Amino acid sequence: MTKSARVVIVGGGLEGLATAWSLAERGETDVLVLERETLCSGMTGKSSGIVRCHYGVPSLAAMAWHGVQVFAEAEEIFGTDIGFRQTGYIVGVGENNTEPLAANVAMHRALGVPVENIDANEVRTLWPGISLDDFAAFAYEPLGGHGDAYMTGMAYGTKARRLGVRVQQSTAVASLLQRENGEVYGVRTTTGEDIHADTVVLATGVWSPALGATAGVEVPIRAQREPILLVDQGEPTPDVPTFSDLVNLHYVRREPNGDLLVGNSDHSAPEFADPDDYSNRATDDYIETAIAKLDRLLPGMPDPRLSSTYAGCYDITPDYNPIIGPSPAPGLFLLVGFSGHGYKISPAVGRLAADLLLDGISSDPTVDGADFRYSRFEKGKPLASLNPYVGAGEMR
Numbered sequence: 244m245t246k247s248a249r250v251v252i253v254g255g256g257l258e259g260l261a262t263a264w265s266l267a268e269r270g271e272t273d274v275l276v277l278e279r280e281t282l283c284s285g286m287t288g289k290s291s292g293i294v295r296c297h298y299g300v301p302s303l304a305a306m307a308w309h310g311v312q313v314f315a316e317a318e319e320i321f322g323t324d325i326g327f328r329q330t331g332y333i334v335g336v337g338e339n340n341t342e343p344l345a346a347n348v349a350m351h352r353a354l355g356v357p358v359e360n361i362d363a364n365e366v367r368t369l370w371p372g373i374s375l376d377d378f379a380a381f382a383y384e385p386l387g388g389h390g391d392a393y394m395t396g397m398a399y400g401t402k403a404r405r406l407g408v409r410v411q412q413s414t415a416v417a418s419l420l421q422r423e424n425g426e427v428y429g430v431r432t433t434t435g436e437d438i439h440a441d442t443v444v445l446a447t448g449v450w451s452p453a454l455g456a457t458a459g460v461e462v463p464i465r466a467q468r469e470p471i472l473l474v475d476q477g478e479p480t481p482d483v484p485t486f487s488d489l490v491n492l493h494y495v496r497r498e499p500n501g502d503l504l505v506g507n508s509d510h511s512a513p514e515f516a517d518p519d520d521y522s523n524r525a526t527d528d529y530i531e532t533a534i535a536k537l538d539r540l541l542p543g544m545p546d547p548r549l550s551s552t553y554a555g556c557y558d559i560t561p562d563y564n565p566i567i568g569p570s571p572a573p574g575l576f577l578l579v580g581f582s583g584h585g586y587k588i589s590p591a592v593g594r595l596a597a598d599l600l601l602d603g604i605s606s607d608p609t610v611d612g613a614d615f616r617y618s619r620f621e622k623g624k625p626l627a628s629l630n631p632y633v634g635a636g637e638m639r
């Protein structure tokens with residue numbers, strides 16, 4: 244007998260599992276998640292897990308705010324720690340970006356996000372020793388911080404399973420099954436098994452274009468390699484806020500062991516990579532540039548040394564925003580292209596995907612489901628920040 248489920252989700256990362264959980268919460272438990280390796284073994288396992296509501300797209304700010312609220316109640320919702328630490332989040336901008344910062348903060352306040360404008364003295368109180376010469380203004384979200392994307396994804400998966408969702412690991416999908424009229428009606432695994440579904444959800448991140456192509460759907464994402472550094476300052480970093488530097492284009496947060504995690508926000512010269520064959524280490528040139536930026540921000544590090552480096556790939560779309568919605572092939576729903584910012588919004592992504600799959604419309608009036616539709620690229624209407632930053636346009 245052919246295996247079947249009403250909804251087959253291909254990809255057991257944060258977004259696929261958040262959707263499985265949300266569908267099950269809404270009573271749709273005939274859901275099967277297929278993961279080619281083990282849950283959260285894809286890019287979710289490499290996420291920096293930064294949580295902020297600072298977006299220039301109102302739907303995304305509202306989705307991140309929903310994420311903060313879910314993460315803050317994670318123990319209650321999932322019965323487990325997801326590593327969320329509300330260290331606070333600061334974004335700092337230069338003279339040329341004070342206006343967009345003010346406009347974004349006003350927009351966030353209107354959405355109910357707790358956010359304050361703070362001055363350099365207040366930043367120095369929160370992070371003693373930080374050097375702020377490059378900055379003209381700051382916004383502070385006291386409820387932001389960072390979480391552990393692996394633990395979060397596993398919590399979604401565990402909760403979904405408890406509610407009745409089936410999860411099958413070590414099951415790679417080779418192709419989508421498609422009728423002559425173009426409708427997708429299931430998947431074929433690499434072992435030749437066919438699994439039928441009313442809807443197939445493609446949640447395969449950077450690996451999505453090849454699978455989409457098996458049903459003639461062009462998935463407009465590319466893999467952008469992003470290295471991460473872990474730096475031992477010479478003494479454990481105290482509990483400081485997560486800091487996003489929109490002048491020198493990097494971000495810094497504390498690791499649970501007291502190291503600093505340092506990531507890049509300069510997307511002016513993206514490095515595209517093969518997600519199945521890329522270097523998992525930062526190059527010497529990259530390390531030199533990143534450490535110079537870090538030194539400028541934290542000139543008083545007592546005895547800094549590199550603990551380690553690794554790299555992941557963002558699944559970027561042309562506008563650095565996700566695609567959440569039906570594809571041109573009926574029966575195929577896209578949940579891809581989170582472009583390096585899919586952690587904080589994942590609870591809202593699951594909720595929106597479940598809304599669209601079950602009702603065809605977002606249940607949250609502050610989140611416009613149409614923002615994320617596939618057709619925006621065909622129509623030449625990318626999803627753009629209302630208040631873009633000069634030189635940091637990809638800070639969505």
Ligand SMILES: Cc1cc2nc3c(=O)[nH]c(=O)nc-3n(C[C@H](O)[C@H](O)[C@H](O)COP(=O)(O)OP(=O)(O)OC[C@H]3O[C@@H](n4cnc5c(N)ncnc54)[C@H](O)[C@@H]3O)c2cc1C
Binds near residue numbers: 278282291454557
């Ligand atoms: C280095 C890095 C730092 C980041 N930092 C942040 C951050 O600070 N804050 C933030 O909000 N976001 C961040 N992100 C983004 C966030 O982590 C991602 O958007 C999110 O984890 C993507 O989840 P996903 O489920 O879409 O993809 P993935 O986690 O990659 O999951 C896709 C899954 O599909 C599976 N799969 C692939 N092909 C097949 C197949 N043929 N059959 C079956 N299964 C298949 C894979 O094995 C994988 O498990 C970061 C990402 C990276 C890479």
